[in-house]
Amino acid sequence: MKILIIEDDREAADYLEKAFAEAGHTAHVSRDGETGFALADSGDYDVMVVDRMLPRRDGLSVIAGLRSRGNTTPVLILSALGEVDDRVTGLRAGGDDYLTKPYAFSELLARVEVLNRRATSRDADTVYRAGDLELDRLSHTVKRAGREITLQPREFRLLEYLMRHAGQVVTRTMLLENVWDYHFDPQTNVIDVHVSRLRGKIEKGFDSAILHTVRGAGYMLKAA
Amino acid sequence: MALRLPAIMRTTAARLSALYFILFALCAVLLVFYMTSLSASMLNTQTKETINEEVQGLDNAYRRGGLPFLVRVVEQRSRQPGANLYLIADSNGRILTGNVESLEPGVLETDGWTEEPFTYQRYGEGSLDRRAPRLSDLEAASAATETRHAAIALISRLPNQMIVLVGRDLGEPERFRGVVRRALIFALSMMALGGLLIWFFVGRRALRRIDRVSEAGKRIMGGDLTGRLPVTGAGDEFDRLSENLNTMLTRIAGLNEGLKQVSDNIAHDLKTPLTRLRNRAEAALASDPGDPGEGGYREALEATISESDRLIKTFNAILMISRLEAGYSAEALVKVDLAVAIHDVVELYEPAAEEVGVTLEAPAVQGSFVIDGNRELIGQALANVVDNAIKYSAGAIEKPAVRVSITQDNGEISLKVADNGPGIPDQSDRDRATERFVRLEQSRSQPGSGLGLSLVKAVIKFHGGSLSLLPGDPGLIVVMTFPKAKGG
Numbered sequence: 001m002k003i004l005i006i007e008d009d010r011e012a013a014d015y016l017e018k019a020f021a022e023a024g025h026t027a028h029v030s031r032d033g034e035t036g037f038a039l040a041d042s043g044d045y046d047v048m049v050v051d052r053m054l055p056r057r058d059g060l061s062v063i064a065g066l067r068s069r070g071n072t073t074p075v076l077i078l079s080a081l082g083e084v085d086d087r088v089t090g091l092r093a094g095g096d097d098y099l100t101k102p103y104a105f106s107e108l109l110a111r112v113e114v115l116n117r118r119a120t121s122r123d124a125d126t127v128y129r130a131g132d133l134e135l136d137r138l139s140h141t142v143k144r145a146g147r148e149i150t151l152q153p154r155e156f157r158l159l160e161y162l163m164r165h166a167g168q169v170v171t172r173t174m175l176l177e178n179v180w181d182y183h184f185d186p187q188t189n190v191i192d193v194h195v196s197r198l199r200g201k202i203e204k205g206f207d208s209a210i211l212h213t214v215r216g217a218g219y220m221l222k223a224a
Numbered sequence: 225m226a227l228r229l230p231a232i233m234r235t236t237a238a239r240l241s242a243l244y245f246i247l248f249a250l251c252a253v254l255l256v257f258y259m260t261s262l263s264a265s266m267l268n269t270q271t272k273e274t275i276n277e278e279v280q281g282l283d284n285a286y287r288r289g290g291l292p293f294l295v296r297v298v299e300q301r302s303r304q305p306g307a308n309l310y311l312i313a314d315s316n317g318r319i320l321t322g323n324v325e326s327l328e329p330g331v332l333e334t335d336g337w338t339e340e341p342f343t344y345q346r347y348g349e350g351s352l353d354r355r356a357p358r359l360s361d362l363e364a365a366s367a368a369t370e371t372r373h374a375a376i377a378l379i380s381r382l383p384n385q386m387i388v389l390v391g392r393d394l395g396e397p398e399r400f401r402g403v404v405r406r407a408l409i410f411a412l413s414m415m416a417l418g419g420l421l422i423w424f425f426v427g428r429r430a431l432r433r434i435d436r437v438s439e440a441g442k443r444i445m446g447g448d449l450t451g452r453l454p455v456t457g458a459g460d461e462f463d464r465l466s467e468n469l470n471t472m473l474t475r476i477a478g479l480n481e482g483l484k485q486v487s488d489n490i491a492h493d494l495k496t497p498l499t500r501l502r503n504r505a506e507a508a509l510a511s512d513p514g515d516p517g518e519g520g521y522r523e524a525l526e527a528t529i530s531e532s533d534r535l536i537k538t539f540n541a542i543l544m545i546s547r548l549e550a551g552y553s554a555e556a557l558v559k560v561d562l563a564v565a566i567h568d569v570v571e572l573y574e575p576a577a578e579e580v581g582v583t584l585e586a587p588a589v590q591g592s593f594v595i596d597g598n599r600e601l602i603g604q605a606l607a608n609v610v611d612n613a614i615k616y617s618a619g620a621i622e623k624p625a626v627r628v629s630i631t632q633d634n635g636e637i638s639l640k641v642a643d644n645g646p647g648i649p650d651q652s653d654r655d656r657a658t659e660r661f662v663r664l665e666q667s668r669s670q671p672g673s674g675l676g677l678s679l680v681k682a683v684i685k686f687h688g689g690s691l692s693l694l695p696g697d698p699g700l701i702v703v704m705t706f707p708k709a710k711g712g
Contacts, residue, residue: 100540182603185537186607193575197575
């Protein structure tokens with residue numbers, strides 16, 4: 001995956017470049033809004049990571065400028081501003097995801113990978129499949145190895161999100177944001193309990209594990 | 225170079241006084257002008273009427289007794305003090321009798337009213353007629369110095385072509401004008417004096433009050449935020465201004481206090497974990513790098529990360545509370561159904577509650593419970609309260625349970641979260657529980673920053689509601705009250 005990082009803090013940018021490289025991606029760094037905009041406009045990137053406060057040209061203006069030129073590259077906004085309306089303005093400017101500083105790299109990586117997948121979206125699929133697990137988005141039914149599994153509405157949405165991003169790491173915050181539409185930190189392990197309930201329903205009585213815990217990051221749905 | 229007015233003239237009071245003075249003076253001049261012209265024309269009419277009557281009388285006299293009787297009447301009337309002008313002349317213009325000695329030439333040739341005022345000289349010293357009135361010495365002297373006067377007259381002719389003139393001196397209207405002029409000057413100087421006095425007493429007073437307000441303002445700017453502007457109690461606009469500014473100052477002082485509290489809190493409660501962090505790193509440095517166990521690099525780093533995560537959370541909570549208290553931008557306010565909010569949060573926490581053996585229940589409700597709010601903030605507040613309730617009811621004597629309910633009356637919607645844990649028996653502890661970083665004795669063993677309830681309080685205050693903690697039997701009841709949405 002080719003990633004463009006527009007971040008003015010040298011140390012943070014270098015760290016991101018190295019960390020993305022270790023994760024198997026190519027990352028380019030630009031340290032101000034103007035050159036970042038030029039790079040994004042000419043280069044073919046899969047995902048962009050844009051800091052909100054940049055020298056020469058503000059991050060939101062870079063994104064809005066790219067969008068007005070028809071550039072649809074997914075953008076993740078990094079910001080020290082994390083209040084509710086900051087997020088809203090960020091997404092309104094054309095960002096696809098918003099992450100507040102400081103963040104864990106595992107969280108950023110998971111989000112960037114999900115954003116990239118969005119370019120080859122499964123949104124149009126009506127049936128998601130992972131191994132012998134099958135989820136029908138229209139009839140709201142879930143089957144594993146041909147056997148129907150009854151899920152609560154929220155469990156269904158949880159599994160739907162996990163299956164849409166099957167094979168990718170999904171963090172707890174991503175689940176909270178996308179399944180519950182909350183952006184705060186629930187303090188206790190509420191998400192873990194939901195996931196383990198779901199896991200009980202889709203794994204109990206079947207041979208193989210399919211919903212895996214990724215240590216220090218989150219979860220991944222992946223057929224063996 | 226621009227003309228600099230003296231300081232006293234640059235005050236608003238002085239400028240206003242000057243402006244009013246000019247306005248009043250203009251009005252007075254106009255009024256006086258109008259009145260003099262009105263009275264002058266009235267006097268004129270009156271004079272003409274009098275003259276007409278006189279002429280009528282003389283005409284009658286002539287008709288009754290002929291010329292000799294007319295002459296007698298004229299002589300008699302001429303002698304009266306302040307008499308009109310009388311003159312009888314022959315057709316050639318030679319003066320026969322009357323109290324006029326000489327006239328402007330040509331006057332006697334007119335017929336009827338003289339068109340313009342003319343000058344004349346009264347019959348004075350060395351009179352032709354011994355029966356003519358004797359003038360007093362004073363009048364004689366004045367007649368000698370200003371011998372000619374202006375007058376108007378009606379000239380008529382007798383059937384025998386003799387000329388009869390009856391006129392009136394114009395000295396009186398002129399004297400009247402003089403009186404008016406003097407009155408005007410007097411009135412204007414009185415007004416100037418009055419304006420000065422008003423400026424002195426009213427303007428100076430206002431000036432002094434403004435100066436006092438400025439001085440108080442300077443003191444406050446100097447850093448004394450407890451200072452207030454003087455309010456005299458008169459209830460006038462100065463008082464209203466001072467009161468409003470004082471309210472503003474109180475608000476600023478409150479915000480300042482909040483800021484101070486935040487920095488105190490940061491100093492006090494963030495230093496402790498930072499010190500822990502530093503100590504741990506130091507200990508790890510001092511330890512044997514190869515040792516995988518206690519004090520090893522890996523464990524120390526993991527502990528460092530989780531400690532900094534906690535710090536970040538605390539920091540975020542502090543920032544959020546301050547921002548809410550400072551007046552969050554209300555852009556994000558939408559219609560939020562609290563029944564739905566409860567459902568969402570209960571649904572989120574229910575599995576976690578069950579995990580620790582706590583029953584979390586929210587009875588189904590009918591109707592809508594809509595407020596103007598921010599779903600995210602309300603969700604977070606509710607989550608904090610429910611999280612607390614689950615945490616503290618876990619130690620209940622009977623089966624631990626948390627009950628969330630919602631009621632509405634009189635434009636208010638109340639959310640109640642009741643647990644059956646140990647509760648907070650002491651009233652003063654319950655009051656203190658919502659303050660920042662306050663962790664009551666019983667909760668020291670539980671994880672948490674001590675910011676949960678203060679964040680809840682800030683969120684509710686932001687929505688214009690109130691938070692209260694009531695004793696349950698057993699346990700604690702947290703009541704969050706929100707005002708209903710406007711227009712729905």
